[in-house]
Amino acid sequence: MKTIDRGSAGPARVAIVGGIHGDEPAGERIVRRLADELDAEGDGSSDGIIRLIIANEPALAAGTRYTDTDLNRTFPGDADSDEYERALAPRLAAELEGMDAVLALHTSHSAPPPFAIHSGLTPSVRRTVTGLPVEHVVDASGLRGTTLDSTVPHTVSIEVGRQGSEEAVDFGYEACLSFLRAHGALADEPPTFTPTTVIEGEEEVPKGGGEPHVHYVNFQEIPEGAVFAEDDVYTHRVTESGVVPILASEHGYEEIFGIYGRVTGTLEPPESAVPNREGDITNTAGKRAE
Missing domain, CATH: 3.40.630.10 (Zn peptidases)
Known part of the structure; x- marks a missing residue:
């Protein structure tokens, strides 16, 4: 190091x-x-x-x-x-x-x-x-x-x-x-x-063996009933709406195709904020922002 x-x-x-x-x-x-x-x-x-x-x-x-x-x-x-x-x-x-x-x-x-x-x-x-x-x-x-x-x-x-x-x-x-x-x-x-769109990571999508195939890219909503990824062991079909992939990859990881996620909202910037020594956010009136 x-x-x-x-x-x-x-x-x-x-x-x-x-x-x-x-x-x-x-x-x-x-x-x-x-x-x-x-x-x-x-x-x-x-x-x-x-x-x-x-x-x-x-x-x-x-x-x-x-x-x-x-x-x-x-x-x-x-x-x-x-x-x-x-x-x-x-x-x-x-x-x-x-x-x-x-x-x-x-x-x-x-x-x-x-x-x-x-x-x-x-x-x-x-x-x-x-x-x-x-x-x-x-x-x-x-x-x-x-x-x-x-x-x-x-x-x-x-x-x-x-x-x-x-x-x-x-x-x-x-x-x-x-x-x-x-x-x-x-x-x-x-x-x-x-502002930044928040994706909540929900679960890892396991990979088995054989030739992997991934059909959707990061943050692209997967239609209900569509197959996200598959290989000789798994066929991962999405059963509900609103699911998006994270770190979607055929060959990037040995054990997973990626992660299922869901858009949950937007992270807003701090309002009128300056950083203090502790790394927290304090607005110009001195009130701590959450």
């Missing part, structure tokens, strides 16, 4: 994590670019910090998702484990302790558009999500509890694009700048906040 600290234009302590999965090199490339371009000292007038982390260096070097076990399925981990990623998880969490906002970078084999993921809505998470240039956010609080965003407070994950594409690197870099502006860590231009 490599940690690089840079100065902040504001008081918030924020972090960006790339390279959680070794077969997703875009995150490492984005972090290194940010490290090269951000000022090591910030503006010299705040105690804020921008922490940049490259998480799983051995897996990145090998070009594999992980060395022993999936890092993003092992939190909070075990420092005494013989499995590299299980022992790495608490070390990574320690580097993020006390952060007011964390952004974790990912890519996938599923189709665009990029989207955000959170596992618990805090004022800081609201600020991150609505400050990112994405139209959708997945509420994953009802799914796995062993991911970085489900165990480290104020963490948002972002799927920046298709794995291995230059578009993912370019978009992810711009998304990181938006994240830093949203929390006052970068003052080159004002942040932009927009």
